[in-house]
Amino acid sequence: xxxxxxxxxxxxxxxxxxxxxxxxxxxxxxxxxxxxxxxxxxxxxxxxxxxxxxxxxxxxxxxxxxxxxxxxxxxxxxxxxxxxxxxxxxxxxxxxxxxxxxxxxxxxxxxxxxxxxxxxxxxxxxxxxxxxxxxxxxxxxxxxxxxxxxxxxxxx
Numbered sequence: 001x002x003x004x005x006x007x008x009x010x011x012x013x014x015x016x017x018x019x020x021x022x023x024x025x026x027x028x029x030x031x032x033x034x035x036x037x038x039x040x041x042x043x044x045x046x047x048x049x050x051x052x053x054x055x056x057x058x059x060x061x062x063x064x065x066x067x068x069x070x071x072x073x074x075x076x077x078x079x080x081x082x083x084x085x086x087x088x089x090x091x092x093x094x095x096x097x098x099x100x101x102x103x104x105x106x107x108x109x110x111x112x113x114x115x116x117x118x119x120x121x122x123x124x125x126x127x128x129x130x131x132x133x134x135x136x137x138x139x140x141x142x143x144x145x146x147x148x149x150x151x152x153x154x155x156x
Contacts, residue, residue, distance in 0.1 A: 002037060002071035013071055014039065015132045015139055017125065020046055020078040021098035023113035026105045030074075034060050039072040042139070044147045046078055047155055052100050067131075067138035075139070077118040077125060080153030082111040096151050114151070122150035 005011055014037055018030045034041070040063045045056060063073060082097040098111035119125050124142035131140045142148070149155055 011071075013132075013137075014073070015129070016072070016074040017118070017129075018074060018076045019114035019118045020050070020076055021101050021108050021111065022115050023098070023107045023109065024115045026107050027101040028103070028105050031057065031060070034072070034074045037072040039074040040068065040070055042068075042073065042075040042141065042143075042148070044145075045076040046147050050078065050081070050100060050147075052103055063139070066141040068140075069138050073139045075128065075148060077114070077122065077148045077150050078153060079112065079114045079117060079121075079151040080149065080155075096153070112151075118150040121152070124148070125150065 002012055002014060016030060016034055016037075016039055018027060019025075020027065022030075033039075034057075039060060041057050041060045043062050045051075051057075057074075060074060063070075080097045082099055096112050096117075098114055099108045101108050119129075125148070128140055128142050131137055146155060
C-alpha cells in the first residue's frame with residue numbers, strides 16, 4: 001500500500017487512528033495492520049498501566065519528531081477506563097470509558113464504544129486528520145507530552 005502500490009495507482013500515505021478499546025474494530029487487528037504497513041507510533045500512546053501487554057505496541061517503531069512525513073503512522077486515542085464502578089454500558093456522560101481491550105482478536109463489550117465517539121468529541125483529532133489530508137500533508141502532534149485523550153478524559 002505504501003511502498004509498492006497496485007499498478008496505475010499513486011503511492012499512498014496512511015494515518016491510522018486507533019480508538020483504544022474500540023468495540024467495532026479489535027485493537028489487536030489494528031496493531032497487526034500497523035506492523036504490516038510499517039507504521040510508526042505516536043508516543044506516549046496510552047496512560048501507564050492502561051494496555052494489557054507487557055510491552056505495548058511491540059515491534060512498532062516510535063515517531064521521534066513532528067511533523068511526521070513518513071509513509072504510515074499510528075495514533076492512539078483513549079476515552080479512558082470504565083468509570084465509575086458498576087456503570088456498565090449505559091453511555092451516560094458520568095459512565096464514559098471502556099475496558100482495556102481483550103488480548104485476543106475480539107472487542108470489549110462493556111463500557112462506551114469509542115469508535116465514533118473519539119472523532120465526534122475531540123476537535124484535535126479532526127485537526128490532525130485535516131493537516132494529514134492536505135496536499136503534501138503531514139502528521140502533526142496535537143496531544144503534546146501526554147497520551148491523546150478524548151470525550152472529556154484527561155488522564156489518571
